[in-house]
Amino acid sequence: MNSPVTIWRDHKNLHNYLNKIGRVIVWTKILVPPTGFEHEAPYLVGIIQFSRERRPLQIVDCDEKDLKLNQKVITVIRKIGKAKSEDVIEYGVKVKPI
Amino acid sequence: MNKIIKVAGTGLTKFGELWNQSLYDLAKEASLEAIRESGLTINQIEATFVANMIHGKLSGQDHLGALVASSLGLKGASFRIEGACASGGLAVHLAIQSLLAGTYKNVLVVGVEKMTDVPTADIATALMGAGSEIERKAGLTFPALYALMAKAHMQKYGTTRKHMANVSIKNHYHASLNEKAQFPYEVTMEKVLESPIISTPFTLFDASPISDGAAAVVLSSQMRSFASSSVEDGGKGVYITGSAVATDTVDLASRKSLLEIAATKDASQKALKQAGVEIKDIKVAEVHDCFTIAEILAMEDLGFCSKGRGGEFVEKGTTKLGGRMPVNTSGGLKACGHPVAATGIKQIIEVTHQLQKRAGKRQVMGANIGLTHNVGGTGGTVVVHILQS
Numbered sequence: 001m002n003s004p005v006t007i008w009r010d011h012k013n014l015h016n017y018l019n020k021i022g023r024v025i026v027w028t029k030i031l032v033p034p035t036g037f038e039h040e041a042p043y044l045v046g047i048i049q050f051s052r053e054r055r056p057l058q059i060v061d062c063d064e065k066d067l068k069l070n071q072k073v074i075t076v077i078r079k080i081g082k083a084k085s086e087d088v089i090e091y092g093v094k095v096k097p098i
Numbered sequence: 099m100n101k102i103i104k105v106a107g108t109g110l111t112k113f114g115e116l117w118n119q120s121l122y123d124l125a126k127e128a129s130l131e132a133i134r135e136s137g138l139t140i141n142q143i144e145a146t147f148v149a150n151m152i153h154g155k156l157s158g159q160d161h162l163g164a165l166v167a168s169s170l171g172l173k174g175a176s177f178r179i180e181g182a183c184a185s186g187g188l189a190v191h192l193a194i195q196s197l198l199a200g201t202y203k204n205v206l207v208v209g210v211e212k213m214t215d216v217p218t219a220d221i222a223t224a225l226m227g228a229g230s231e232i233e234r235k236a237g238l239t240f241p242a243l244y245a246l247m248a249k250a251h252m253q254k255y256g257t258t259r260k261h262m263a264n265v266s267i268k269n270h271y272h273a274s275l276n277e278k279a280q281f282p283y284e285v286t287m288e289k290v291l292e293s294p295i296i297s298t299p300f301t302l303f304d305a306s307p308i309s310d311g312a313a314a315v316v317l318s319s320q321m322r323s324f325a326s327s328s329v330e331d332g333g334k335g336v337y338i339t340g341s342a343v344a345t346d347t348v349d350l351a352s353r354k355s356l357l358e359i360a361a362t363k364d365a366s367q368k369a370l371k372q373a374g375v376e377i378k379d380i381k382v383a384e385v386h387d388c389f390t391i392a393e394i395l396a397m398e399d400l401g402f403c404s405k406g407r408g409g410e411f412v413e414k415g416t417t418k419l420g421g422r423m424p425v426n427t428s429g430g431l432k433a434c435g436h437p438v439a440a441t442g443i444k445q446i447i448e449v450t451h452q453l454q455k456r457a458g459k460r461q462v463m464g465a466n467i468g469l470t471h472n473v474g475g476t477g478g479t480v481v482v483h484i485l486q487s
Contacts, residue, residue, distance in 0.1 A: 025250075025356075026246050026249045026250045026253065026356065027246070027249070028242050028245040028246050028249060028297050028298050028299075029295075029297065029298045030237060030238070030239065030241075030242045030297045031294075031295055031296055031297060031298075032218070032222070032239065032241065032296045032297065033219070033222075033237060033239065034219060034222040034223040034226055034234075034237065034239050035219045035220060035222070035223040036223070037237040038219065040237065043237060045236050045237060045238055045242060045246075046246075047246060047350070047351045047356070053352075054351040054352065055232060055351055056232060056233050056236045056238055056246075056349075056350065056351045057236055058236050058237055064298075069253065080235050081237070092235050
């Protein structure tokens with residue numbers, strides 16, 4: 001996971017990415033996760049097309065069976081990975097269907 | 099580039115879970131074999147190029163250029179080169195530049211990786227160092243990134259799971275003929291499709307394995323002087339006549355298209371032009387099949403078949419031994435194994451052996467021009483080499 005100062009710096013920019021509406025152009029369900037994401041597996045990650053850019057983001061509050069191509073989604077703030085008891089909790093941008 | 103850069107010697111360890119050998123044992127075994135085969139003495143090797151991606155991250159040990167060189171008794175210049183899974187190809191490219199510049203005449207290039215000493219999740223995390231920060235924060239892994247490319251290809255061109263499984267089946271067949279391969283056995287369509295899912299649509303058998311291993315080549319300049327162009331050696335040697343690197347964004351989502359690896363096109367066109375040959379002249383190729391879709395993309399992006407037809411191209415048997423254009427006769431990354439920084443150099447060795455007619459049961463008849471294709475990340479770095487006998 002990132003250092004506390006890196007998390008502090010990144011958190012200052014989070015508001016720039018909130019309430020953005022995009023659409024899912026492709027997605028995958030990850031069953032073998034990297035370190036720090038074990039508790040979330042399986043989880044969905046998609047490439048999201050926004051008006052000016054594409055970003056890879058986790059898709060939350062959604063079952064894969066309900067997801068469809070070009071699904072409209074909105075950005076939300078959620079925890080990133082799992083912090084240990086004395087770590088700074090990192091938040092980041094994910095998307096949920098609308 | 100004329101016949102200036104000669105592959106003077108090759109050395110390759112077994113690939114696999116090699117728990118009784120350290121990184122240094124592996125590097126030494128491959129390097130000494132390559133030097134012995136070159137007919138040179140240790141003192142004639144003027145520089146060592148060591149390709150390695152993740153040893154520092156896994157073990158805490160960096161400074162590998164000097165460590166590997168000194169373990170061989172080499173005292174000349176030494177360098178460590180990192181370019182994700184293209185580290186080996188990059189090291190060969192840089193070694194060639196040093197020879198073309200006339201700085202050295204004989205150099206050792208060794209790629210080595212020790213990956214099976216740590217848990218799989220740690221390797222997945224370490225390998226994601228080759229991805230972007232935004233990809234890591236999304237919880238992506240390399241199987242997942244290539245799975246996204248596979249799904250985009252399926253959506254656009256109708257590529258199927260069976261098309262991709264055919265890559266795995268073909269490369270396992272080739273590996274069954276290669277005693278150095280990590281998985282020297284064949285697999286069936288059912289085995290590939292029914293193995294555990296790692297990231298949809300990929301199953302375990304769509305992915306290259308975690309491997310230990312080392313590969314080394316001695317490269318020699320055949321220049322008589324800086325102004326000379328080439329020398330003849332009776333047609334016995336194998337020469338690298340094209341060597342090119344191309345770069346793209348590290349972040350997959352920022353690319354213009356998810357349906358291709360644009361850097362493959364750029365690097366291959368440059369390398370072919372340097373060699374003065376066309377893609378139709380290539381008789382054998384080792385391409386970067388880290389995942390099954392990657393070989394399908396490589397077939398299209400290198401120009402062996404048209405865009406969107408890579409799945410059918412493999413399905414027809416064109417790329418199998420005995421087919422018109424054998425690809426990954428070593429077994430590829432999928433079945434020969436993928437000790438990441440060794441891969442680009444192993445590809446050079448396989449094609450060299452094919453052109454020297456010493457590939458045994460895997461020999462491609464009439465092979466005189468070959469290509470290697472080594473990819474870092476999802477295509478942020480691509481290295482292509484052309485070899486000729």
